Amino acid sequence: AQTVTQSQPEMSVQEAETVTLSCTYDTSESDYYLFWYKQPPSRQMILVIRQEAYKQQNATENRFSVNFQKAAKSFSLKISDSQLGDAAMYFCAFLPSNTGKLIFGQGTTLQVKP
Amino acid sequence: NAGVTQTPKFQVLKTGQSMTLQCAQDMNHEYMSWYRQDPGMGLRLIHYSVGAGITDQGEVPNGYNVSRSTTEDFPLRLLSAAPSQTSVYFCASSSHRGRVGETQYFGPGTRLLVL
Numbered sequence: 233a234q235t236v237t238q239s240q241p242e243m244s245v246q247e248a249e250t251v252t253l254s255c256t257y258d259t260s261e262s263d264y265y266l267f268w269y270k271q272p273p274s275r276q277m278i279l280v281i282r283q284e285a286y287k288q289q290n291a292t293e294n295r296f297s298v299n300f301q302k303a304a305k306s307f308s309l310k311i312s313d314s315q316l317g318d319a320a321m322y323f324c325a326f327l328p329s330n331t332g333k334l335i336f337g338q339g340t341t342l343q344v345k346p
Numbered sequence: 347n348a349g350v351t352q353t354p355k356f357q358v359l360k361t362g363q364s365m366t367l368q369c370a371q372d373m374n375h376e377y378m379s380w381y382r383q384d385p386g387m388g389l390r391l392i393h394y395s396v397g398a399g400i401t402d403q404g405e406v407p408n409g410y411n412v413s414r415s416t417t418e419d420f421p422l423r424l425l426s427a428a429p430s431q432t433s434v435y436f437c438a439s440s441s442h443r444g445r446v447g448e449t450q451y452f453g454p455g456t457r458l459l460v461l
Contacts, residue, residue, distance in 0.1 A: 236388075267449070277389075277436060277452035323388060332377045332396065332440065333404060334450055336388035 234259045236326050238337035245314045246345050252299075253309045253340050255324030263329035266300065266307045271339070272320040280322070283307065285329075311342075319344040347372050350453035352437050358459045359427040367422040367456050369437030377440045378420040379450070382406065382433040389436060395420055427460045434458070 236257045245251035257266070268280040283291045283300050290298050295315075299308045311318055324337040353368045371378065379394035381404075391404030395414040409431060411423040420439075424431060434457050438450040 241386075269452075275434065275455045277438075279449050279451075282449060332379065332394060332450075333391055334379070334381075334389075334438075336381075336390070338386060338388045 234261070234326060234328065234335050236324055236335050236337035238322075238324055238340050240340045241338070242341045242343070244343045244345060245311070247314055247316060249314055250310060250312045251314055251342065253311075253322050253324075253342065255307045255309070255337055257305050257307065257324075257326045257335075257337075259305070259326065259328070261328050261330075265327040265329065266298075267325040267327065267334070268296070268298070268307075268309045269323045269325060270318075270320045271323065272317075277323075281309065314344050316344050316346060318342060349373065350437055350439050350451055352435075352453035352456050354456060355454070356457045356459075358461065359424070360461055361428060363427050365424050365427065367424075367435055367437075367458070369420045369422065369453060370418050371420075371437075371439040371451075372418065373439065373441065373451070374417060375439035375441045375451075376417070377448075377450075378414065379404070379438050380410070380412065380420070380422045381436045381438065382431075383436060383455075384433050392422065392435075424458075427458075429460045432458060432460045 266283045270278045295312045321339045326335045350371045380392040381389040393412040395401045437453040440448040440450040
């Protein structure tokens with residue numbers, strides 16, 4: 233069975249600093265997609281970044297970037313120049329290429345200190 | 347576009363009652379799904395649909411029914427509510443555009459409390 237693990241239930245970062253959230257996954261698939269979603273207190277699920285497994289280049293979206301290590305099955309999210317609005321729960325998610333079944337990790341709550 | 351909409355936002359049920367959580371999308375997406383979110387467990391897939399008339403079970407389907415008569419709507423039915431179904435429910439949709447892997451867009455969620 234495919235699983236996604238986020239080993240950090242809570243993280244804290246100072247405003248303007250950089251923080252990295254960890255995610256590992258377990259699969260025998262070779263073709264898949266990985267996502268990071270942000271869930272602020274409003275509960276809305278917001279896509280942060282998306283990575284396709286067949287692409288070696290790490291995805292970036294403004295201050296957000298990933299470190300995708302396919303062999304290690306690791307997909308960490310780096311947030312640079314952290315802002316107060318980045319405070320939220322972050323979910324790592326795995327999508328096998330042959331289904332639409334998105335599999336989520338347990339989430340990491342990020343606190344941003346002013 | 348309104349995106350993915352869900353109603354109601356909040357509902358209180360008594361054990362044994364039935365109800366339907368509504369989900370609609372106006373993006374002409376083929377794929378729609380329902381998740382539940384419980385503390386410390388992330389989101390878990392309940393049921394999903396790859397198109398009108400086609401539905402299938404996810405990870406935690408027991409106690410829930412779905413149907414997909416139109417592309418736009420994907421209601422989730424609780425047949426006989428139980429306290430274990432107290433949760434936040436999210437509907438999501440995506441366009442396959444001929445292949446899976448497209449981003450799933452989520453509705454705002456429905457918070458359900460079963461007493």
